[in-house]
Amino acid sequence: MAALLSVQDLTVGYESSAGAVTALDSVSIEINENELVSVVGESGCGKSTLALAMIGLLPTPPARVLNGEIEFKGTNLLGLGPKRMREYRGTQIAMIFQEPLSSLNPVYKIGDQIAEAITIKRMRDDGRSVIESEVMQKTHKIVPPSPSKLPRGKRKIPAEMKEDTIASLKLVRIPDPDQVIDRYPFELSGGMRQRVMIAMALSQEPALLIADEPTTALDVTTQAQVLKLMKELMDKVKTSILLITHDLAVACQVADRVAVMYAGDIVETSNVYDLFSKPLHPYTQGLISCVPTGSKRKVVLKPIPGSVPDLRTRMVGCKYVSRCPYAMQVCSERKPRLLDVMNDHQVACFLHGEADGSNTANN
Numbered sequence: 001m002a003a004l005l006s007v008q009d010l011t012v013g014y015e016s017s018a019g020a021v022t023a024l025d026s027v028s029i030e031i032n033e034n035e036l037v038s039v040v041g042e043s044g045c046g047k048s049t050l051a052l053a054m055i056g057l058l059p060t061p062p063a064r065v066l067n068g069e070i071e072f073k074g075t076n077l078l079g080l081g082p083k084r085m086r087e088y089r090g091t092q093i094a095m096i097f098q099e100p101l102s103s104l105n106p107v108y109k110i111g112d113q114i115a116e117a118i119t120i121k122r123m124r125d126d127g128r129s130v131i132e133s134e135v136m137q138k139t140h141k142i143v144p145p146s147p148s149k150l151p152r153g154k155r156k157i158p159a160e161m162k163e164d165t166i167a168s169l170k171l172v173r174i175p176d177p178d179q180v181i182d183r184y185p186f187e188l189s190g191g192m193r194q195r196v197m198i199a200m201a202l203s204q205e206p207a208l209l210i211a212d213e214p215t216t217a218l219d220v221t222t223q224a225q226v227l228k229l230m231k232e233l234m235d236k237v238k239t240s241i242l243l244i245t246h247d248l249a250v251a252c253q254v255a256d257r258v259a260v261m262y263a264g265d266i267v268e269t270s271n272v273y274d275l276f277s278k279p280l281h282p283y284t285q286g287l288i289s290c291v292p293t294g295s296k297r298k299v300v301l302k303p304i305p306g307s308v309p310d311l312r313t314r315m316v317g318c319k320y321v322s323r324c325p326y327a328m329q330v331c332s333e334r335k336p337r338l339l340d341v342m343n344d345h346q347v348a349c350f351l352h353g354e355a356d357g358s359n360t361a362n363n
């Protein structure tokens with residue numbers, strides 16, 4: 001079965017005054033229908049760049065796609081112009097960001113913002129293009145007018161829209177949704193705002209939801225609730241999820257499959273069980289050994305020595321070589337390819353490739 005979204009050999013660079021930075025280096029990843037894939041790695045490893053490239057939101061310039069394809073339902077998204085891309089972004093592929101306060105409009109009530117999203121979805125279902133829907137909203141041709149266009153104090157969500165707006169909030173288990181629709185974003189807690197963002201994204205019934213560090217700004221209890229909710233909604237709304245996180249515990253709780261990124265490369269990918277029970281790449285092993293388990297007392301956590309390489313430098317070999325306790329001669333000379341080593345488990349490391357170096361990326 002073809003993947004819902006397939007990224008092949010994606011290379012993205014950023015121009016900066018200090019030199020060109022390769023943020024993604026021939027990254028390949030697939031997401032299947034109704035699957036939750038988590039991309040994990042340290043800050044700056046390229047996770048968010050990957051997400052932004054998928055949804056066509058890379059800041060160009062300074063970012064530049066140098067190579068690769070992003071195929072969604074058989075269409076190469078990188079070949080689409082800005083107008084065609086808007087037929088996918090926010091509708092078939094939705095995204096929620098780390099800090100919902102900066103994603104929600106501070107001067108519109110929660111109900112207005114959700115009703116607007118529902119209006120666009122309805123118009124699309126009626127056969128109007130996303131762009132046409134947006135133009136009609138801007139020119140006030142929608143009957144009834146978009147509630148957010150009415151003067152403050154006089155906004156009233158139409159009755160039939162109100163029902164759907166409240167239903168959206170109920171879906172993400174917001175208490176007292178009929179009260180919440182009249183609140184402004186600043187009046188809600190971080191967890192509630194993130195639920196609102198999830199409700200808005202899911203109101204579009206997207207085939208793919210990209211969640212970029214959606215729980216980082218939340219306390220542990222709220223984080224667990226939001227993750228559980230996302231997982232449950234996957235089945236209800238029939239959507240796939242790409243979860244970007246630096247927190248291995250988060251990926252472990254909800255993901256079906258995990259891809260580990262390091263310095264712009266995917267170094268290991270596997271189903272979640274094998275990745276945490278039998279990590280193969282030394283970087284994945286290092287990441288896991290840094291996570292406090294809480295089960296054993298007096299266990300000393302082992303941080304990974306060294307730091308991430310300077311991505312302005314073109315490296316020939318494995319990018320982890322300066323930090324790896326198992327580094328060999330070949331590791332500095334060639335870059336290992338991501339290879340199948342077990343069923344549904346791929347790793348890019350010479351420890352798990354052919355000894356003659358035939359799993360190098362340059363072959």
Ligand code: SF4
Pocket residue numbers: 281282283318319320321324325326327328331336348349350351
């Ligand atoms: Fe370590 Fe070499 Fe494997 Fe890179 S390829 S992770 S340096 S053993």
